[in-house]
């Protein structure tokens with residue numbers, strides 16, 4: 001077990017994880033073969049973490065176990081009513097071999113906000129952080145060291161109570177799994193083409209748009225298929241007033257010619273940690289940063305007039321992706337390309353991989 005002190009903010013003692021080693025763990029050679037070309041979300045490490053929660057017992061039975069199938073009662077509420085949330089966060093190997101993650105407290109808090117919206121229990125942030133460290137303690141060798149490679153960590157929580165009544169479940173499971181991830185862009189960052197979803201929305205006022213819950217992603221799959229049919233990489237969603245929300249899995253940022261940076265802000269958008277960090281780096285450079293509504297008309301007119309000089313998307317998986325084209329049912333707008341998006345990308349990844357000073361204290365060491 002990793003030794004962790006009582007959390008000074010919450011007074012919570014660390015959990016005592018029961019660790020069962022995977023006797024069928026991959027050999028070094030097999031693991032190295034996977035790490036040489038990991039792709040995304042295809043291979044998983046040798047272990048997983050889980051913690052149970054019940055109304056009566058609170059958080060209990062923390063475990064590290066061999067990675068493998070989960071046994072669920074067919075009546076488990078998640079299978080019927082989708083009471084589920086998740087997170088996405090990466091572990092990076094630095095040149096000295098140490099393993100770090102980036103702003104995990106923010107992911108822990110976002111998981112709590114998602115839990116609140118989905119009527120799930122809030123996992124204390126110290127337990128969330130400890131779960132990451134416990135998994136790295138046994139699977140640290142799975143953090144790749146190649147350029148732009150990382151170990152993608154996927155914490156998730158779901159209603160496992162076997163009960164078909166519609167109410168918040170009394171039994172819940174928190175899990176953490178991990179999957180090595182290769183460079184998102186091979187041969188340099190490429191601008192993406194974006195399909196404007198006009199027939200489908202991702203979120204509604206008072207809905208679950210700001211939560212990281214499976215249903216939002218399920219609802220984005222049909223419009224995402226429409227994007228592919230229209231030869232676009234990603235889909236962008238509007239709200240009921242035709243304001244820009246976000247892509248299926250990334251936030252959107254606009255750069256104006258006076259240097260102002262504007263990003264949609266509303267209760268129906270997932271608050272991206274990548275976006276928050278990039279905007280902080282932009283502020284550090286003297287940019288004025290504004291969160292407000294951006295209508296589709298403002299976007300299209302701004303690009304046509306030259307007021308908007310760059311548009312990019314951002315999220316944990318791809319970090320930053322310039323938007324090259326916006327395509328709708330009856331228009332194709334080429335997007336202006338600038339240098340800021342890629343400069344901020346470089347600055348952020350340099351911090352994440354330990355190549356630049358971490359002035360904001362964003363890194364969190366996982367293997368010590």
Ligand SMILES: Cc1ncc(COP(=O)(O)O)c(C=O)c1O
Nearest residue numbers: 249250251270272273274315316
């Ligand atoms: C819908 C959605 N918006 C935005 C983001 C970006 O969030 P983050 O930067 O925290 O990865 C993600 C990715 O997690 C997402 O799924």
